[in-house]
Amino acid sequence: MKTLLEKYRIPTYLFVLILGAVWTWLSAVPAGSTSAGEIPAPQEGFSAPDFSLRSLDGDTVTLSELRGQPVLINLWTSWCAPCRAEMPAMQRIHEKYRERGFVILAVNATNQDSPNSAAAFVAEHGLTFPILLDVDGSVSEHYHLRSLPTSFFVNSQGIIKEVVIGGPMSEALLQTRVDNLLAEAP
Amino acid sequence: MLPILQIGPFAVQTPGLVLLLGLWLGLTLAERLAPRYGSEANTIYNLSFTALVAGILGARLSYVLQYTDAFIASPISLISLNPALLDPVGGAVIGVFAAAVYGNRKQLRLWPTLNAITPLLAVLAIAFGLSHVASGDAFGMQTDLPWGIQLWGAKRHPTQIYEVILASLILWAILPPSKGRSRLTSVLTAETFWRFLALSAGARLFIEGLRGDSLALENGVRIAQIAAWLVLALSLWMLNKGAEQLKHETD
Numbered sequence: 001m002k003t004l005l006e007k008y009r010i011p012t013y014l015f016v017l018i019l020g021a022v023w024t025w026l027s028a029v030p031a032g033s034t035s036a037g038e039i040p041a042p043q044e045g046f047s048a049p050d051f052s053l054r055s056l057d058g059d060t061v062t063l064s065e066l067r068g069q070p071v072l073i074n075l076w077t078s079w080c081a082p083c084r085a086e087m088p089a090m091q092r093i094h095e096k097y098r099e100r101g102f103v104i105l106a107v108n109a110t111n112q113d114s115p116n117s118a119a120a121f122v123a124e125h126g127l128t129f130p131i132l133l134d135v136d137g138s139v140s141e142h143y144h145l146r147s148l149p150t151s152f153f154v155n156s157q158g159i160i161k162e163v164v165i166g167g168p169m170s171e172a173l174l175q176t177r178v179d180n181l182l183a184e185a186p
Numbered sequence: 187m188l189p190i191l192q193i194g195p196f197a198v199q200t201p202g203l204v205l206l207l208g209l210w211l212g213l214t215l216a217e218r219l220a221p222r223y224g225s226e227a228n229t230i231y232n233l234s235f236t237a238l239v240a241g242i243l244g245a246r247l248s249y250v251l252q253y254t255d256a257f258i259a260s261p262i263s264l265i266s267l268n269p270a271l272l273d274p275v276g277g278a279v280i281g282v283f284a285a286a287v288y289g290n291r292k293q294l295r296l297w298p299t300l301n302a303i304t305p306l307l308a309v310l311a312i313a314f315g316l317s318h319v320a321s322g323d324a325f326g327m328q329t330d331l332p333w334g335i336q337l338w339g340a341k342r343h344p345t346q347i348y349e350v351i352l353a354s355l356i357l358w359a360i361l362p363p364s365k366g367r368s369r370l371t372s373v374l375t376a377e378t379f380w381r382f383l384a385l386s387a388g389a390r391l392f393i394e395g396l397r398g399d400s401l402a403l404e405n406g407v408r409i410a411q412i413a414a415w416l417v418l419a420l421s422l423w424m425l426n427k428g429a430e431q432l433k434h435e436t437d
Contacts (some may be wrong), residue, residue: 009429013422020391020415027395028406039339043322045399046338089260146190147197164270165189165199172263173271179240 042143044162048073048154050141053107054133056119061105061130064158069101070181072174073152075140076106077113078121080148086168087125093174094129101156101185102178104129109145127165153177156185187322187337196290201317202269208313209238212306223378225302231293234306236288241281248276297376302380308357311386315349324349326399343396354388359385377428384421390414 005012048071050128052062074090076083087106094104108118110133122131130174134140143152149179152163191198213234217227249271250257250264257263263271289299318324326343328334334341360382391414394400400408 006429009426013426017415017419017422020388020418023391023395024407024411024415027408027411029400029402029408041338043325043338065361075417146192147199164268166197170263170266170271171260172253172256172266173266173268176253176271177260179253179256 029129040142042152042160042163044160046160047158048152048160049139051139051142053134053139056115056122056131056133059130061132063105063154064104066103068156069103070156070178070185071103071105071154072178073143073154074104074106074149075109075143075145076107076108076149076150078117079113082167083149084121086149086170087121087127089169089171089174090129091125091127092171095118096175097178097182098129100182102182106130106134107132107134107139109137109140109148110135111140153181155181187320189321200320201323204317205310205313208310208316209306212309212313215309215323216306218428219305220302223302224295224298229292229299230302230324231308233285233294234303237281237285240284241277244280245272245274245277246285248273248280251276269437297379300379305357306362306381308353308360308382310358311353312350315346315353318346318349318407322346323399325398326396329396331336342398345396345398347392348393348396349389351357352393356382356385356389377425380421380424380428384418384425387414387421389416391418420436 015041040047040075048063050062050064052060063073072090074083074086076087078084090104090106094102101110106127106129108115108131110118115133116136118131118133121127132139143150147165149167149169151162151167153162153164155161161181164173191200193202195242196409197248204290213231216230216234219232220227246264262417288294289296322337324346325337325349326334326345328340329343330341331343333344334348335344337344360378391411394408394410397410400410402408
């Protein structure tokens with residue numbers, strides 16, 4: 001004996017396809033339904049949470065003041081081996097791209113480290129990009145830091161384009177991401 | 187959401203771990219069920235392994251070809267273990283191509299083989315959903331519904347949970363094939379494979395409409411829904427064709 005589906009197979013399939021087309025039309029993206037740029041969150045497609053931190057040099061750096069420039073936010077500590085391993089590649093990328101407006105903000109999770117250890121590491125490797133001190137851990141908290149290092153590639157509109165958890169990031173990875181960020185910059 | 191699992195000094199990326207577990211479970215299930223689809227367990231394992239290795243190597247090769255300058259500047263990056271240096275689309279194309287070459291050389295029958303790998307695909311679909319639960323990716327649009335979850339600064343549709351539930355139901359729906367007739371339909375028409383594809387495309391069509399991160403055309407229509415609708419149409423057409431063929435064979 002035929003089941004209902006077997007008996008009305010073609011009409012059922014057509015009905016399913018029409019239903020799918022109607023749902024596709026009805027669920028077309030309404031304004032504001034996607035989250036890009038609307039809400040600050042440490043996730044791809046969202047606005048990078050703003051922060052102001054003091055650097056090892058004593059300057060204060062505010063993320064939102066860098067709007068218009070692509071930024072790499074790298075959360076690190078001096079005792080974390082993968083963090084240490086990726087810093088030389090970051091320095092080379094910094095030297096290669098800083099003239100084109102690319103900025104690296106290396107945020108030291110100072111609540112898990114110490115300013116002296118950070119400074120010693122920076123001196124040892126001759127790092128010239130800004131080293132920011134997250135003394136109270138607030139940036140680590142806002143960026144949901146769960147593993148070191150964690151890096152956020154932020155475009156010139158302040159939107160996070162990619163999150164890389166763990167490391168070390170290779171130079172090729174850094175270069176391809178920075179090239180993409182610069183290519184989309186107005 | 188649990189993107190990182192801290193095991194002693196090791197920080198394990200949970201989404202990757204879930205996908206590996208899914209691969210292992212899916213392969214185990216596919217090997218166990220292979221005889222019921224007229225295939226051999228070893229053949230399915232070798233086919234999957236070939237596709238996987240070729241897919242990974244192909245994903246790196248495809249990425250290198252897209253960003254040659256970066257790898258000329260840093261050749262050591264060629265062997266980097268970082269999955270961010272893989273091109274998933276290129277990897278999938280090369281993986282499928284390698285599987286096709288392997289199948290051709292071993293003279294595997296297409297339909298039974300497609301049916302036999304379907305359990306692996308169905309388990310992987312669940313694993314993908316669970317990896318999204320762990321990472322918080324593939325998130326939903328904002329909602330006031332009571333089952334909405336707080337994620338990325340807003341109350342949202344738990345699309346990752348929908349994904350896991352629907353993928354689990356699809357696995358249940360395709361397994362196990364009923365005896366006798368199903369064996370015949372499988373051998374003749376790859377009914378299990380096309381049914382899986384139709385159900386999965388339908389699920390994606392539905393869930394994508396609730397996602398908060400879709401790529402859309404200028405008129406707002408989501409691109410993934412168009413792709414899912416086309417896959418659904420192809421699958422239903424193949425299912426219908428198979429049913430007609432089966433009717434002809436049994437008459």
